[in-house]
Amino acid sequence: MDWWRGGVIYQIYPRSFYDSNNDGVGDLEGIRQKLSYLKELGVDGVWVSPFFKSPMKDFGYDVSDYRDIDPVFGNMEDFDKLITEAHSLDLKVIVDQVYSHTSDQHPWFKESRKSKDNDKSDWYIWADARPDGGPPNNWISLFGGQAWSWDSRRQQYYMHNFLTEQPDLNFHNPEVQKEILDIAKFWLEKGVDGFRLDVANFYFHNQKLRDNPPKSEQGGFARPYWHQRHLYDRSQPENLKFMEDIRALTDSYPNKMTVAEIGSDSYIERSSEYCETGRLHTAYNFMLLENGPLTPKLIRDALESWTSDTSWPSWSFSNHDVVRSLTRWGEENATPEFGGMLLNLLLCLKGTIFVYQGEELGLPQAEVPFEKLQDPEGIRFWPDSLGRDGCRTPIPWESDQTNAGFSEIEPWLPVPHSHAELAVSQQSKDPNSTLNAFKALTYIRKNTPELIHGDIEFLNTPDPILAFKREWNESIVMCFFNLSNEQQSTDLPSGTYTQINTPNAGHIELNSLVLPPFSSILLKGV
Numbered sequence: 001m002d003w004w005r006g007g008v009i010y011q012i013y014p015r016s017f018y019d020s021n022n023d024g025v026g027d028l029e030g031i032r033q034k035l036s037y038l039k040e041l042g043v044d045g046v047w048v049s050p051f052f053k054s055p056m057k058d059f060g061y062d063v064s065d066y067r068d069i070d071p072v073f074g075n076m077e078d079f080d081k082l083i084t085e086a087h088s089l090d091l092k093v094i095v096d097q098v099y100s101h102t103s104d105q106h107p108w109f110k111e112s113r114k115s116k117d118n119d120k121s122d123w124y125i126w127a128d129a130r131p132d133g134g135p136p137n138n139w140i141s142l143f144g145g146q147a148w149s150w151d152s153r154r155q156q157y158y159m160h161n162f163l164t165e166q167p168d169l170n171f172h173n174p175e176v177q178k179e180i181l182d183i184a185k186f187w188l189e190k191g192v193d194g195f196r197l198d199v200a201n202f203y204f205h206n207q208k209l210r211d212n213p214p215k216s217e218q219g220g221f222a223r224p225y226w227h228q229r230h231l232y233d234r235s236q237p238e239n240l241k242f243m244e245d246i247r248a249l250t251d252s253y254p255n256k257m258t259v260a261e262i263g264s265d266s267y268i269e270r271s272s273e274y275c276e277t278g279r280l281h282t283a284y285n286f287m288l289l290e291n292g293p294l295t296p297k298l299i300r301d302a303l304e305s306w307t308s309d310t311s312w313p314s315w316s317f318s319n320h321d322v323v324r325s326l327t328r329w330g331e332e333n334a335t336p337e338f339g340g341m342l343l344n345l346l347l348c349l350k351g352t353i354f355v356y357q358g359e360e361l362g363l364p365q366a367e368v369p370f371e372k373l374q375d376p377e378g379i380r381f382w383p384d385s386l387g388r389d390g391c392r393t394p395i396p397w398e399s400d401q402t403n404a405g406f407s408e409i410e411p412w413l414p415v416p417h418s419h420a421e422l423a424v425s426q427q428s429k430d431p432n433s434t435l436n437a438f439k440a441l442t443y444i445r446k447n448t449p450e451l452i453h454g455d456i457e458f459l460n461t462p463d464p465i466l467a468f469k470r471e472w473n474e475s476i477v478m479c480f481f482n483l484s485n486e487q488q489s490t491d492l493p494s495g496t497y498t499q500i501n502t503p504n505a506g507h508i509e510l511n512s513l514v515l516p517p518f519s520s521i522l523l524k525g526v
Contacts, residue, residue: 002256006452007044008353013320016394019407026079042442045092062103065185083191092193101166125159139233140225152244171203185379189284200260203237206232236317243279257281268305275311284314289322294329296466316354327365337518341436347445348479350456362434366393366416437503450477477523482515497523
């Protein structure tokens with residue numbers, strides 16, 4: 001069975017994981033030094049966010065050299081040592097690949113903007129101004145403003161779905177496609193176990209540059225980007241063929257995987273489309289990353305919407321782009337019990353599971369004051385949106401050390417005092433901590449084939465109880481979760497079961513399941 005199918009993958013945001021050389025920024029050597037911690041967590045592998053050479057306008061998601069390590073993170077020798085040691089611990093390593101756009105400091109773009117007839121002139125998306133001097137269409141950047149910037153040397157606009165410093169590559173050019181596949185091959189030869197493909201459905205654009213139509217519903221959108229139906233600037237048919245090319249390349253190496261990040265209003269439909277047979281191995285979307293509140297219906301709608309028998313889902317509750325789930329869903333109920341319940345729920349879902357660094361500690365969203373903000377998105381939309389810095393603050397390792405043991409000097413983002421109290425050093429000693437609950441839960445998943453491979457079927461229980469069964473080879477595990485801060489009870493299902501001993505578990509009284517606030521019960525059929 002493929003290692004990633006039903007596996008648990010831990011996302012590392014390297015700037016904030018561990019600073020090994022005390023410059024205030026986490027690095028590859030810091031990850032290597034904490035591999036034993038990751039092994040103890042019981043995860044199957046790690047996804048490492050970008051560490052490639054970059055001006056850091058978007059903190060690594062603006063790549064200026066795809067085949068080199070940014071000095072802030074170390075060097076290629078550090079990467080080689082990380083891969084070797086991770087594999088010695090039977091940990092897989094997948095790396096972020098940012099193919100839809102580059103940095104404006106990338107040599108390709110520097111060459112492309114020189115003229116309309118150089119070797120790289122068609123490697124990016126260039127277009128003439130309209131007669132009135134305006135941009136060629138109405139496309140909008142996710143980070144605000146038009147998705148077009150004027151270049152005075154070429155006397156044309158270039159397209160950027162994100163920052164002006166992140167020009168989009170022109171994937172309609174076969175040379176671009178070939179170069180991207182060569183880059184993927186470079187890292188496969190370095191020994192990586194696969195790729196997380198950033199905004200994988202953004203590679204191709206409509207060559208006629210048609211205007212996006214407005215959404216039919218009015219108002220209520222936090223940003224201009226969400227006022228449009230993005231029919232022409234993403235999710236183009238040609239994109240799917242290139243996914244097949246990436247899959248063919250990775251399949252030429254043994255035991256590799258690819259996971260797509262899909263940004264779309266059609267959360268599940270688009271994600272499953274990208275990992276149908278012959279395309280990517282799996283994909284995740286933002287249905288459980290952007291929406292709330294946490295209700296049985298939200299989870300059920302997400303899982304039941306994935307109806308494809310030939311594609312495999314992935315799920316995550318938090319990542320480096322969204323408010324941490326403990327805060328986003330918990331609000332005033334963001335307790336350790338709530339955090340533990342979230343982890344248990346996530347680890348019982350059908351699919352590949354992605355856990356963001358700090359979730360195992362039950363970290364809430366950090367409050368970063370304006371003067372400390374680093375995220376360009378957060379700075380632009382402040383104070384209506386505080387951006388992504390609050391989920392990117394450093395991991396607290398030692399509660400009684402400077403900056404909670406992350407770094408001896410002031411880190412790139414502050415470590416909140418509330419996070420220091422949740423440090424690894426404190427939680428490791430507490431048998432009832434969120435950290436130790438997570439270790440117990442990964443052990444349960446790894447040793448319960450129904451949770452890894454089984455089908456999922458939801459049960460009709462009254463809110464706020466969420467219930468489903470996982471079935472594999474005629475063996476069943478029943479899963480019940482109380483999503484509220486009040487005790488709940490429901491009927492004991494017919495059959496004979498043994499209770500799987502999970503942290504903060506409910507109990508059986510006569511013919512009822514009793515679920516304290518934010519608790520769960522797992523029952524294995526016998």
